[in-house]
Amino acid sequence: MTLPEPAFLAVDWGTTNRRVYAIDATGAVVARERDDRGVLGVAAGAFPAEVEAIRARMGPLPMLCAGMVGSTRGWVEVPYLPCPAGFGDLAAGLHRIDARTAIVPGLSSTTARGGDVMRGEEVQLLGSVVAGMAPADALLCQPGTHCKWARLAGGSVTGFRTTMTGELFALLKRHSLLSDFLSAEPVDGAAFREGVAAAQDATLLGDLFGVRANILLGHRARADAASYVSGLLIGSDVREQAIAPGEHVHVLADPGLGALYGVALSLLGASPVLLDSAAAFVAGMTHIWRHDDAFES
Incomplete structure (x- = not known):
């Protein structure tokens, strides 16, 4: 052929x-x-x-x-x-x-x-x-190094906001007090979901320092640190957007990161729709x- x-x-x-x-x-x-x-x-x-x-x-x-x-x-x-x-x-x-x-x-x-x-x-x-893949009037999320949250109306981008979620995780992993604890890849599970829930208290800076302290004191497993920190950051990112309960959020991302955002959005009451960013x-x-x-x- x-x-x-x-x-x-x-x-x-x-x-x-x-x-x-x-x-x-x-x-x-x-x-x-x-x-x-x-x-x-x-x-x-x-x-x-x-x-x-x-x-x-x-x-x-x-x-x-x-x-x-x-x-x-x-x-x-x-x-x-x-x-x-x-x-x-x-x-x-x-x-x-x-x-x-x-x-x-x-x-x-x-x-x-x-x-x-x-x-x-x-x-x-x-x-x-x-x-x-998405309606002409929609809220779209593009996770990545710099996450984009964009509103579309009538098929046009009417406005957007950028957050440094992915870059913050990378900086914490490479150059912070937490570097030794963040070698694993973040995955969905109890630790990630605990991080998403903790992020709703808007105490991110203290919670991040607490990751190391809780590991040293035996309150959290070292292997869970990356997933918990990812949950904290993604949960904070989603919380900032003030998404209405049940609102559909179309997520343009690779499958791994898109799935984590989908979990966080669902836990916080939104309705995620995962899309293929390359196809878009x-x-x-x-x-x-x-x-x-x-x-x-």
């Missing part, structure tokens, strides 16, 4: 990782690759060579990039688009590198609390709607590509 020919390349170019998808005219992924060539792994001025290397491996095709490649540390800084913003705004705001290469702009949100920004997540958020990204990039006639083949 002959595989369909790819029509364009979609690149999710993050800070530390990069995902490349070869996508055919129907929106199906023909080939994919993932590596550690995020923007921090590419020297200034080396992005054109990186792009040509991708094309040498995956085909000399039009390329649509999203993520930190459009940041101050990336290939070229692309201005943020203010919310509310939908696919029409993203397509109109594409930054053309050349006739065959473009970068999707990120989004900004401003409230009484201050400003917020995202790059790359906007494609997943809007892609989940065009793919039929592909759907979003395909939608932009199909509705833009400026690319040369």
